[in-house]
Amino acid sequence: MDIYLPIAGLSVNALVIVGLGGLVGLLTGMVGVGGGFLTTPILIFYGIPPPVAVASATTQITGTSISGVLAHRRRKGVDVQMGAVIIAGGVIGSILGGFLFRLLQNSGQIDTVISILYVLLLTSIGGMMAKEAATALDILKPSKKAQARPARRHNPIIAMLPFRWRFYRSGLYISPLAPLLLGFVTGLLTVLLGVGGGFVMVPAMIYLLGMSAQVVVGTSLLQILFVTAATTIVHATTTRSVDIVLAGLLLLGSVIGAQYGARFAQKMKPELLRMILAIVVLGVAFRMALQLAWRPEEIYTVQML
Amino acid sequence: MRCSRGLLALLAPLALGQAAPPAEEPRLVPDVSQRQVEIRYRFSGAELLLFGAILYPGGRTPDAVPDVAVVLKGPLQRIVLREKQKVAGIWMNVERVRFRSAPSFYAVASSRPLAQLVDERTAAIYELGLNNLQLSPGGGASADTLHRFEQGLIDLRQRNQLYAEYPHGVEISEGVLYRARIVIPAQVPVGTYTAETFLIRGGRVIAGAAREIRIEKLGFEGFIAQAAEHWSLSYGLICVALSLLLGWGASAFFQRRYG
Numbered sequence: 029m030d031i032y033l034p035i036a037g038l039s040v041n042a043l044v045i046v047g048l049g050g051l052v053g054l055l056t057g058m059v060g061v062g063g064g065f066l067t068t069p070i071l072i073f074y075g076i077p078p079p080v081a082v083a084s085a086t087t088q089i090t091g092t093s094i095s096g097v098l099a100h101r102r103r104k105g106v107d108v109q110m111g112a113v114i115i116a117g118g119v120i121g122s123i124l125g126g127f128l129f130r131l132l133q134n135s136g137q138i139d140t141v142i143s144i145l146y147v148l149l150l151t152s153i154g155g156m157m158a159k160e161a162a163t164a165l166d167i168l169k170p171s172k173k174a175q176a177r178p179a180r181r182h183n184p185i186i187a188m189l190p191f192r193w194r195f196y197r198s199g200l201y202i203s204p205l206a207p208l209l210l211g212f213v214t215g216l217l218t219v220l221l222g223v224g225g226g227f228v229m230v231p232a233m234i235y236l237l238g239m240s241a242q243v244v245v246g247t248s249l250l251q252i253l254f255v256t257a258a259t260t261i262v263h264a265t266t267t268r269s270v271d272i273v274l275a276g277l278l279l280l281g282s283v284i285g286a287q288y289g290a291r292f293a294q295k296m297k298p299e300l301l302r303m304i305l306a307i308v309v310l311g312v313a314f315r316m317a318l319q320l321a322w323r324p325e326e327i328y329t330v331q332m333l
Numbered sequence: 334m335r336c337s338r339g340l341l342a343l344l345a346p347l348a349l350g351q352a353a354p355p356a357e358e359p360r361l362v363p364d365v366s367q368r369q370v371e372i373r374y375r376f377s378g379a380e381l382l383l384f385g386a387i388l389y390p391g392g393r394t395p396d397a398v399p400d401v402a403v404v405l406k407g408p409l410q411r412i413v414l415r416e417k418q419k420v421a422g423i424w425m426n427v428e429r430v431r432f433r434s435a436p437s438f439y440a441v442a443s444s445r446p447l448a449q450l451v452d453e454r455t456a457a458i459y460e461l462g463l464n465n466l467q468l469s470p471g472g473g474a475s476a477d478t479l480h481r482f483e484q485g486l487i488d489l490r491q492r493n494q495l496y497a498e499y500p501h502g503v504e505i506s507e508g509v510l511y512r513a514r515i516v517i518p519a520q521v522p523v524g525t526y527t528a529e530t531f532l533i534r535g536g537r538v539i540a541g542a543a544r545e546i547r548i549e550k551l552g553f554e555g556f557i558a559q560a561a562e563h564w565s566l567s568y569g570l571i572c573v574a575l576s577l578l579l580g581w582g583a584s585a586f587f588q589r590r591y592g
Contacts, residue, residue, distance in 0.1 A: 091576030264569025
């Protein structure tokens with residue numbers, strides 16, 4: 029079933045887009061990642077112009093995260109206070125990121141920068157999570173160092189920061205500067221990479237901030253919800269490349285997928301979920317690296333003036 | 334070379350006027366199947382029929398029927414074309430060339446391959462054929478580089494069906510009626526297109542005529558494109574509201590059903 033996308037300016041198979049949304053939604057509900065790091069590259073691969081893919085995927089992530097946030101809130105899995113601090117940092121980051129995006133676009137290097145960032149980020153995070161999850165699942169033996177020193181509750185650098193606040197839900201007494209900075213970096217990534225940033229946020233919350241595990245996914249989704257909403261408006265007013273039809277089709281699949289994902293997550297071991305996420309993340313990183321190194325299908329690209 | 338081409342293009346109407354004194358040479362009466370192409374939600378491309386009649390002086394069809402070439406051209410664009418090269422193991426954009434007048438769409442259909450119809454000079458004057466497009470490249474690049482970039486652009490757009498040549502695309506029946514089909518892909522840019530028809534004999538263009546075609550986004554699609562352009566903040570807010578509503582709706586629905 030072909031449907032014409034008014035902003036992208038081409039027609040696509042509606043079922044393929046809805047199916048893609050469904051798959052990404054399932055992942056969202058299960059592990060608390062927005063899934064933009066899968067949606068955006070696949071949309072571009074499908075022939076959607078990159079700015080439209082980035083902007084519309086961002087809009088879609090907003091819708092997917094609301095159902096996730098509500099599902100996790102019912103299970104008291106959201107720390108609103110922590111979320112607010114991270115969102116404040118995220119909005120600042122997305123505005124600054126928009127400026128950087130235009131700079132890179134004008135010099136023609138935005139694609140390469142995006143790909144390199146994807147490879148670096150996804151490889152390091154995926155590798156870290158895979159190792160951690162494999163140890164927890166008894167696939168890997170814990171290293172001597174880890175055995176000798178039990179897992180640190182607090183990162184020493186973060187513990188040194190001033191103005192400590194109490195975050196009851198997260199079970200933390202730390203400076204808000206750390207989550208603010210984390211939010212800022214993620215907001216930057218939202219604009220540059222067209223991702224919610226959950227794949228950075230979730231591990232950072234666990235390994236850097238040391239937040240209690242029950243609130244990590246819900247709080248990450250809350251941050252994604254607000255920062256992607258802000259980014260949609262930034263894209264709508266500056267690049268004008270938000271395609272409401274494309275976003276709607278993606279949403280149709282992903283909101284339903286997210287519901288099943290959240291239900292599924294309650295029945296599974298968290299270590300296994302993390303292992304699955306790690307494998308997916310490494311897979312995307314590998315594909316991105318190949319794309320950089322292999323001769324691309326199109327040597328020439330056109331930019332309108 | 335570039336410069337002389339531009340000059341020739343300016344002189345083209347004059348040349349046509351000289352070449353076709355109305356009394357002795359045939360005239361063209363062209364038409365198109367659609368004056369307006371509407372892009373709606375099920376738009377997956379269209380096929381335009383460009384047809385018409387050749388009127389001979391005195392109404393006698395000559396033994397040697399002249400040839401016909403039909404050109405459909407979209408609005409001109411100012412573009413930057415970038416070329417990827419391998420740098421330190423990574424493919425990235427290195428060189429670039431600006432083109433000030435690249436047609437967003439160009440299709441030419443002819444009754445015989447263009448090379449058999451006209452010489453290079455005439456082809457350049459009338460912009461007949463993909464290799465005769467006047468792209469107006471920006472200065473600074475060598476002739477070799479320019480040629481490579483031009484070929485790159487033509488190849489890219491040919492594969493996107495935005496540029497096309499149909500060497501046997503015009504059918505002439507009874508020496509009087511001609512018709513050509515031109516495919517318009519779904520990703521066609523909107524704007525005013527010109528459909529030009531040329532009557533060619535002995536390597537010279539002896540008559541020409543043009544028609545305009547408007548390609549527009551209409552209905553719901555047109556409204557969205559307009560809204561995104563003119564009321565961008567409201568449009569952005571509506572996009573966010575829609576995605577929240579859809580997400581919340583699904584959540585509430587599943588909650589009641591399985592919760």
